[in-house]
Amino acid sequence: MKTTIVGVSGYAGQVLAQLVARHPSLEVAAVQGHESAGETLGAAVPGMPKELARMVIEPLGSEFGDADVVLLALPHGASQALAPRLLDEGKVVVDLGADFRFGDEASYEAWYGSRHQAVELLGHRVYGLVEVHRKELPGARLIAVPGCYVTAASLALWPLVARSLIGNDLVVVDGYSGVSGAGKGLKPTSHFVSVNENLSAYGLLNHRHTGEMEMNLGRKVLFTPHLAPISRGILSTSYAVPEQMNSPMTGEQLLTMYREVYAGSAFVRISEHPPGTREVLGTNTIAIYPIYDPRTNRYVVISALDNLVKGAAGQAIQALNVAQGWPEELGLDQIGVWP
Numbered sequence: 001m002k003t004t005i006v007g008v009s010g011y012a013g014q015v016l017a018q019l020v021a022r023h024p025s026l027e028v029a030a031v032q033g034h035e036s037a038g039e040t041l042g043a044a045v046p047g048m049p050k051e052l053a054r055m056v057i058e059p060l061g062s063e064f065g066d067a068d069v070v071l072l073a074l075p076h077g078a079s080q081a082l083a084p085r086l087l088d089e090g091k092v093v094v095d096l097g098a099d100f101r102f103g104d105e106a107s108y109e110a111w112y113g114s115r116h117q118a119v120e121l122l123g124h125r126v127y128g129l130v131e132v133h134r135k136e137l138p139g140a141r142l143i144a145v146p147g148c149y150v151t152a153a154s155l156a157l158w159p160l161v162a163r164s165l166i167g168n169d170l171v172v173v174d175g176y177s178g179v180s181g182a183g184k185g186l187k188p189t190s191h192f193v194s195v196n197e198n199l200s201a202y203g204l205l206n207h208r209h210t211g212e213m214e215m216n217l218g219r220k221v222l223f224t225p226h227l228a229p230i231s232r233g234i235l236s237t238s239y240a241v242p243e244q245m246n247s248p249m250t251g252e253q254l255l256t257m258y259r260e261v262y263a264g265s266a267f268v269r270i271s272e273h274p275p276g277t278r279e280v281l282g283t284n285t286i287a288i289y290p291i292y293d294p295r296t297n298r299y300v301v302i303s304a305l306d307n308l309v310k311g312a313a314g315q316a317i318q319a320l321n322v323a324q325g326w327p328e329e330l331g332l333d334q335i336g337v338w339p
């Protein structure tokens, strides 16, 4: 399928370009950017392979021509202006941003503080958390890909939710992100001098990803994000209170149950040790380690993923694969850290 990547000069867009170029059923037909329009991809993103480097970046919203698929990797708010036109033109749209992650207008407005410009599409979008929504994806024409923090926490806790092993109490999530999670724009908070040898919390109490975690988990969430002095990776630690009616599962039982729930999910690795971000770097894998603490009566689940792959571009391709009826893993092996 001919594929146009919009936002190709961004961190997520760069990885998308790499994945599409090597995918056996996709072809990079065109690339679009904002300030980088008019440059070659090689000039905008040093280190691109030759066949991509010579492509000229078109201005955002140029003609999409005979593209079959359009992948949007734009700042929040920019996709909703483009998606209606693309769907009218018969394209399959995969959005890596937040514009279509909520299925209703009120939640979007509550967490993003602005009115949605394409409300009529919200009921048609399929949420691309593949491991949970696999059956809804075949034939999808508008896929909203969840982001890095939300994927890490949601897949970590999903088995406990699906098996009714946690009550309705508050769930607590501590997330740690590499600096590429903040995008390529220069900000004082992501300068080398601010980040190097430093670990800090931000977005306290009302980070916009809280609402999306609540949507996925059906429970109130207290989410605290942290910026970690690494380029890529998300580490998430989630805490939940067991359902009172059942005796809590032991660590061994949890491992067995998690393996059952994710039995058909090639990109989920149930780990027997707390995973670190390095072991999933450059892969579409999320590693998950669940335990139970009898002293505090809490389930604690650690998860790790690469924010630019399983947290963004890899998950987008995984969801597209399922939507098209292709093998879920197509084009997603041996990715590596690139560019």
Ligand SMILES: NC(=O)C1=CN([C@@H]2O[C@H](COP(=O)(O)OP(=O)(O)OC[C@H]3O[C@@H](n4cnc5c(N)ncnc54)[C@H](OP(=O)(O)O)[C@@H]3O)[C@@H](O)[C@H]2O)C=CC1
Pocket (backbone or CB within 6 Å): 006, 007, 008, 009, 010, 011, 012, 013, 032, 033, 034, 035, 036, 037, 060, 073, 074, 075, 076, 078, 096, 097, 098, 146, 147, 148, 180, 181, 182, 183, 184, 185, 307, 308, 311, 312
């Ligand atoms: N980084 C991450 O870890 C993750 C990112 N995502 C999502 O993917 C999307 C892209 O993120 P990321 O790659 O980090 O972002 P970047 O800031 O790195 O890149 C943004 C891209 O959008 C273009 N762009 C910038 N400003 C505008 C604008 N005002 N209007 C239209 N286009 C613009 C840029 O073009 P140009 O360079 O030409 O100006 C660039 O191609 C976001 O929605 C983000 O939430 C999802 C999960 C993880």
Ligand SMILES: CC(=O)N[C@@H](CCC(=O)OP(=O)(O)O)C(=O)O
Pocket (backbone or CB within 6 Å): 096, 097, 098, 146, 147, 148, 149, 150, 177, 178, 179, 180, 181, 182, 183, 203, 225, 227
């Ligand atoms: C480190 C950092 O700043 N991270 C971003 C989230 C990463 C991202 O792009 O998030 P979504 O695509 O999931 O919305 C933030 O906290 O806003």
